[in-house]
Amino acid sequence: MRKGLDLLYRVSGGIAAFFLFMIAATIVAQIAGRFFGFTIDSTESGGFFLAGTTFMGMAHTLKAGNHVRVSLLVSKFKGPLAWLSDIWICLFAAFGCGYLTWQTASMVHDSWRFGDLSPGLLAVPFWIPQSVMLAGLAILTIAFLDELFLVLGRHSPGYATPHETALDGIEEGE
Amino acid sequence: MDILITTGVLGLALIVLLGGGLWISVTLMAVGYLAIDVFSPAPAGSLLATTVWDHSWGWALTALPLFVWMGEILFRSRLSEDMFSGLAPWVDRLPGSLLHVNIVGCGVMAAVAGSSSVTCATVGRMSLPELQRRGYNETMAIGTLAGSGTLGLLIPPSIMMIVYGISAQQSISRLFIAGIVPGLLIMALFMGYVMIWSAFNRGAVPPADEPLPLMEKLRRSRRLIPILMLIAGVIGSIYGGYATPTEAATLGVFGALGLAWVTGALSWQSFTQSLMAAMRTSCMITAIILGAAFLSVGMAFLGIPAALAAWVSGLGLSPGMLLVLLTLIYMVLGCFLEGASMIVLTTSVALPMVVGAGFDPIWFGIYLILVVEMAQLTPPVGFNLFVLHGMSGRDMWTVTKASLPFFGLLVVGVALCAMFPGIVTYLPNLMLAR
Numbered sequence: 072m073r074k075g076l077d078l079l080y081r082v083s084g085g086i087a088a089f090f091l092f093m094i095a096a097t098i099v100a101q102i103a104g105r106f107f108g109f110t111i112d113s114t115e116s117g118g119f120f121l122a123g124t125t126f127m128g129m130a131h132t133l134k135a136g137n138h139v140r141v142s143l144l145v146s147k148f149k150g151p152l153a154w155l156s157d158i159w160i161c162l163f164a165a166f167g168c169g170y171l172t173w174q175t176a177s178m179v180h181d182s183w184r185f186g187d188l189s190p191g192l193l194a195v196p197f198w199i200p201q202s203v204m205l206a207g208l209a210i211l212t213i214a215f216l217d218e219l220f221l222v223l224g225r226h227s228p229g230y231a232t233p234h235e236t237a238l239d240g241i242e243e244g245e
Numbered sequence: 246m247d248i249l250i251t252t253g254v255l256g257l258a259l260i261v262l263l264g265g266g267l268w269i270s271v272t273l274m275a276v277g278y279l280a281i282d283v284f285s286p287a288p289a290g291s292l293l294a295t296t297v298w299d300h301s302w303g304w305a306l307t308a309l310p311l312f313v314w315m316g317e318i319l320f321r322s323r324l325s326e327d328m329f330s331g332l333a334p335w336v337d338r339l340p341g342s343l344l345h346v347n348i349v350g351c352g353v354m355a356a357v358a359g360s361s362s363v364t365c366a367t368v369g370r371m372s373l374p375e376l377q378r379r380g381y382n383e384t385m386a387i388g389t390l391a392g393s394g395t396l397g398l399l400i401p402p403s404i405m406m407i408v409y410g411i412s413a414q415q416s417i418s419r420l421f422i423a424g425i426v427p428g429l430l431i432m433a434l435f436m437g438y439v440m441i442w443s444a445f446n447r448g449a450v451p452p453a454d455e456p457l458p459l460m461e462k463l464r465r466s467r468r469l470i471p472i473l474m475l476i477a478g479v480i481g482s483i484y485g486g487y488a489t490p491t492e493a494a495t496l497g498v499f500g501a502l503g504l505a506w507v508t509g510a511l512s513w514q515s516f517t518q519s520l521m522a523a524m525r526t527s528c529m530i531t532a533i534i535l536g537a538a539f540l541s542v543g544m545a546f547l548g549i550p551a552a553l554a555a556w557v558s559g560l561g562l563s564p565g566m567l568l569v570l571l572t573l574i575y576m577v578l579g580c581f582l583e584g585a586s587m588i589v590l591t592t593s594v595a596l597p598m599v600v601g602a603g604f605d606p607i608w609f610g611i612y613l614i615l616v617v618e619m620a621q622l623t624p625p626v627g628f629n630l631f632v633l634h635g636m637s638g639r640d641m642w643t644v645t646k647a648s649l650p651f652f653g654l655l656v657v658g659v660a661l662c663a664m665f666p667g668i669v670t671y672l673p674n675l676m677l678a679r
């Protein structure tokens with residue numbers, strides 16, 4: 072179970088990173104196209120890959136402790152109070168994210184039912200990129216639930232990973 | 246219900262959730278949901294999904310992950326060492342000597358990294374031990390670094406400007422260009438201060454090394470020059486109108502990959518590491534932007550920004566007083582929020598006010614970024630202070646005291662920009678006029 076979940080976050084994070092690379096790739100194609108005189112419009116594809124990066128990367132980012140929160144007050148909490156506040160935020164976030172996932176599912180269903188197309192040259196059916204959003208949010212909901220059960224079981228959750236963006240590279244560089 | 250009471254209720258919900266340690270992006274969405282579901286007849290659930298989706302694939306936003314990635318690639322090359330050895334021969338003869346390496350190095354790094362704590366950490370990693378070894382005054386070494394680190398937000402390409410441009414629906418190209426002159430101004434203020442300080446404290450600065458011939462200077466900075474050219478190319482292509490910020494960022498990414506490849510710093514491992522790190526940072530910022538987008542929709546439904554703007558203009562404050570008031574509010578916010586959250590959270594409310602008072606939205610963006618820079622230097626949550634506290638091993642109080650003069654200089658910079666708005670608006674207007 073633990074291994075399966077960690078694999079899920081790693082794979083979705085990897086897909087997100089691949090999408091980020093694809094943003095750059097489609098834009099290079101656009102620039103090259105302009106240079107050689109044929110039209111490639113990456114305004115839409117770039118945007119869709121960006122959405123893919125954002126949503127597929129959510130769970131991985133949460134687990135790596137990168138999503139920001141104000142811990143000025145709660146970091147002072149000790150013992151049961153700290154435990155309860157951790158339970159409360161995980162519960163709230165899991166519920167909220169589950170609700171957003173459900174709403175997204177009905178949005179994707181509508182896009183599919185009405186055959187909505189993207190407005191640009193690509194005219195992609197909207198439900199395709201929106202499904203990536205749905206998948207990413209579903210994984211994020213799982214990740215929040217995972218964090219909740221970790222806290223309940225008195226394990227340390229992923230979002231509490233000590234984290235300082237600026238110092239990452241220093242440790243790795245040396 | 247009175248709209249100010251509604252605003253108060255929403256503000257209270259925001260403070261309680263944020264203070265309770267809930268993730269900022271989740272908090273923003275929750276408060277937005279509360280606004281629509283309780284105080285308006287609109288269907289909050291379907292609006293939530295469609296708003297989040299609509300804002301997640303905007304073209305302008307694609308520049309953000311790419312610039313973050315470019316910084317991550319260069320950050321993993323030997324930039325930090327190159328910065329010190331490459332800059333030292335050029336500034337050695339100035340009064341204040343190698344202290345200027347901190348300032349100029351941060352200025353260069355700022356263009357690469359676009360985030361102030363990264364700027365601070367990258368330059369300081371090499372220069373703090375070097376300056377200490379040569380016997381420089383430690384307070385000044387820490388202070389210059391803390392102050393100049395904040396340039397990361399101002400000198401383009403800056404992540405904060407993309408965040409502001411998205412939230413305020415302003416041209417990111419124009420914001421980038423608008424940041425150039427104020428960025429140089431702040432650098433000049435810092436360097437001027439170091440020169441004057443060293444004139445009064447002659448003993449505190451070790452004598453300069455023997456002057457080097459020009460070719461030797463060039464040889465020592467040979468690895469720095471390609472980076473400068475890459476930055477000039479990225480900014481120049483935006484200024485000249487040859488590329489959108491996103492295209493310029495893509496060129497920057499491939500340029501950075503090329504440089505890393507030539508210097509031998511590029512491996513499959515460093516490539517994937519930089520990509521994953523960029524993905525995480527971009528995810529974090531985008532999540533806040535999406536949360537704020539939904540909150541803005543909620544507040545716009547209730548007419549809160551317009552009502553607050555009308556209320557403020559009813560107070561009869563002069564534009565100057567409004568700015569002073571806003572600056573104080575941002576200083577308080579800066580005590581517990583980091584930069585991106587401050588910008589997205591306040592833009593939709595503050596922008597109608599300041600535009601109503603006759604300020605230019607581009608000018609306000611630069612002002613906002615300067616104020617956020619100042620917030621990086623205020624305890625208890627000044628990120629640059631944290632970074633330097635960690636790197637120098639000195640306590641927070643010493644670091645704060647060392648950076649105090651530079652905080653003062655930032656205030657001077659903001660005041661100058663307020664008195665002479667042309668400092669900000671001249672270049673972008675010139676760009677538009679062509």
